[in-house]
Amino acid sequence: MKLRSQEWYGKNDKDGFGHRSWMKNQGYPHDVFTGRPVIGICNTFSELNPCNAHFRELAEWVKRGVWEAGGFPLEFPVMSLGESQLRPTAMLFRNLASMDVEESIRGNPIDGVVLMMGCDKTTPSLLMGAASCDLPTIGLSGGPMLKGIHHGQELGSGTSLLRMADELAAGRLPLCEFLDAESAMNRSKGHCMTMGTASSMASMVEALGMSLPGNAAIPAVDARRNTLAQMTGRRIVEMVREDLPMSKILTRAAFENAIFNNAAIGGSSNAVIHLLALARRVGVPLSLDDWDRLGSSLPCLVNLLPSGEHLMEDFYYAGGVPVVLRELAEAGVLNRNALTANGRTVWENVAKAECWNRDVIRPFSHPFKAHAGIAVLRGNIAPNGCVIKPSAASEHLLQHRGRAVVFENVEQLHAQVVDENLEIDERCVMVLKNCGPRGYPGMAEVGNMPLPPKLLRRGIKDMVRISDARMSGTAYGTVLLHVSPEAAAGGPLALVQTGDMINLDVPARKVCLEVGDRELERRRAMWTPPAMPTRGWAKLYVDHVLQAHEGADLDFLVGGSGSAVPRESH
Numbered sequence: 001m002k003l004r005s006q007e008w009y010g011k012n013d014k015d016g017f018g019h020r021s022w023m024k025n026q027g028y029p030h031d032v033f034t035g036r037p038v039i040g041i042c043n044t045f046s047e048l049n050p051c052n053a054h055f056r057e058l059a060e061w062v063k064r065g066v067w068e069a070g071g072f073p074l075e076f077p078v079m080s081l082g083e084s085q086l087r088p089t090a091m092l093f094r095n096l097a098s099m100d101v102e103e104s105i106r107g108n109p110i111d112g113v114v115l116m117m118g119c120d121k122t123t124p125s126l127l128m129g130a131a132s133c134d135l136p137t138i139g140l141s142g143g144p145m146l147k148g149i150h151h152g153q154e155l156g157s158g159t160s161l162l163r164m165a166d167e168l169a170a171g172r173l174p175l176c177e178f179l180d181a182e183s184a185m186n187r188s189k190g191h192c193m194t195m196g197t198a199s200s201m202a203s204m205v206e207a208l209g210m211s212l213p214g215n216a217a218i219p220a221v222d223a224r225r226n227t228l229a230q231m232t233g234r235r236i237v238e239m240v241r242e243d244l245p246m247s248k249i250l251t252r253a254a255f256e257n258a259i260f261n262n263a264a265i266g267g268s269s270n271a272v273i274h275l276l277a278l279a280r281r282v283g284v285p286l287s288l289d290d291w292d293r294l295g296s297s298l299p300c301l302v303n304l305l306p307s308g309e310h311l312m313e314d315f316y317y318a319g320g321v322p323v324v325l326r327e328l329a330e331a332g333v334l335n336r337n338a339l340t341a342n343g344r345t346v347w348e349n350v351a352k353a354e355c356w357n358r359d360v361i362r363p364f365s366h367p368f369k370a371h372a373g374i375a376v377l378r379g380n381i382a383p384n385g386c387v388i389k390p391s392a393a394s395e396h397l398l399q400h401r402g403r404a405v406v407f408e409n410v411e412q413l414h415a416q417v418v419d420e421n422l423e424i425d426e427r428c429v430m431v432l433k434n435c436g437p438r439g440y441p442g443m444a445e446v447g448n449m450p451l452p453p454k455l456l457r458r459g460i461k462d463m464v465r466i467s468d469a470r471m472s473g474t475a476y477g478t479v480l481l482h483v484s485p486e487a488a489a490g491g492p493l494a495l496v497q498t499g500d501m502i503n504l505d506v507p508a509r510k511v512c513l514e515v516g517d518r519e520l521e522r523r524r525a526m527w528t529p530p531a532m533p534t535r536g537w538a539k540l541y542v543d544h545v546l547q548a549h550e551g552a553d554l555d556f557l558v559g560g561s562g563s564a565v566p567r568e569s570h
């Protein structure tokens with residue numbers, strides 16, 4: 001089999017000399033260029049992305065495995081998106097990072113790829129970019145942090161912060177206590193250890209078959225994470241020799257398994273957008289409605305924050321994703337024959353998975369929560385759909401009619417929600433506009449709007465909230481997200497006014513604005529779109545970003561360009 005990298009290194013002319021000679025300045029001997037599979041280790045290390053800050057060390061373990069198996073590992077950096085640091089939102093750059101990944105792979109002498117992923121957006125951006133090249137590719141997640149402990153109580157990243165912030169706003173938690181928890185919550189290397197977006201995406205990688213079994217839950221600091229990295233390095237060399245590209249793994253069956261798994265783990269609503277975008281990169285038909293049809297009636301088996309009480313460390317000790325997939329398979333839900341990165345079917349990988357803690361991973365027959373997947377709602381306020389995660393919502397609010405209190409943007413929300421004179425009570429429906437892909441821009445995680453302090457002080461813990469934003473996978477509440485089309489694109493959400501009545505019926509999959517068509521037409525005639533960015537990446541993004549129900553990819557990035565070797569550079 002002719003290796004792609006030999007188009008660079010296998011030539012005895014000016015160009016071959018150039019490609020090899022400059023690499024030799026790092027000390028590589030000549031024989032590494034004569035037929036070893038070249039493995040690109042796509043590393044999202046960055047000190048500005050604390051969740052991935054241990055990746056330089058982890059990459060060394062991958063390299064061990066690659067060398068052992070007869071490959072030639074070459075690590076390369078790509079844009080790293082730190083959810084906790086990047087403004088206005090890491091999601092604005094997911095597609096940009098995916099372009100970095102795609103072009104870095106295609107333009108270089110690479111035969112196979114290891115994707116090192118951790119913090120939320122680093123996983124979809126790497127999968128999307130690599131999928132558009134379609135070389136043999138395997139994922140390696142960085143692993144979750146150890147659980148937070150503060151004053152004897154467990155703290156989950158994100159979720160516990162949101163709860164403490166509510167307590168602080170209600171005057172029930174002293175500021176010194178709040179600040180003291182800061183160094184106790186995120187106390188080890190790794191990504192968020194709740195079942196937030198990072199853990200959901202790492203689980204998705206495993207359920208898709210894009211990693212070795214066990215990838216999602218091994219804590220970042222556990223020695224077995226290093227072992228997994230080494231085994232991943234060994235395996236990618238074999239995948240090159242077997243000519244096993246991503247597209248052989250990322251089939252419709254694999255995407256369905258990812259949806260089943262996301263329901264069973266109580267996974268993040270963000271997985272919806274990322275999976276839709278990834279499917280469109282590999283040409284697999286997948287729609288927003290597939291999420292509801294395939295996943296919404298499934299139970300949640302995993303008792304982890306934000307839906308439950310435990311954390312990723314507990315999930316690993318209980319058996320992790322393999323146990324969940326075995327439960328799904330034995331219930332007749334999983335596509336057992338889907339191929340995975342180790343060359344075996346998903347069923348072959350999980351058939352003997354054992355659960356070691358039934359409080360953390362419940363059996364399918366006695367689940368943690370019934371009907372836990374993503375529900376997709378439609379109505380005149382969201383003609384192309386919106387989503388809600390019922391497992392994180394309040395049961396009594398899933399059918400609700402209330403008066404809209406509208407915030408035109410996030411600045412207005414923050415200014416007005418703390419106003420003691422704001423006319424709002426717990427029956428109202430909070431509506432936030434202009435936070436979608438074009439509006440924010442980047443579709444920030446602001447959909448779980450803070451509740452008014454005057455209601456928090458009365459012990460109110462949840463209200464219906466609707467927006468075109470996303471919310472953190474660590475968040476909770478009766479929150480309708482991803483309203484499509486978004487307000488900034490002229491969707492009907494833009495026309496909602498304070499005082500309108502909104503009727504929510506999750507079981508019927510309906511959300512309706514009780515305003516007549518004629519009145520909506522009148523409002524539309526008076527609507528003016530918000531100002532858009534005029535230069536740079538943000539302009540390219542708003543000019544080309546698709547709506548949430550299509551995965552919020554850029555229109556010209558849908559699909560792939562393969563891994564054909566580009567023409568010579570000199």
Ligand code: FES
Pocket residue numbers: 051082083084118119120157191192196198
């Ligand atoms: Fe990086 Fe949560 S902030 S995973």
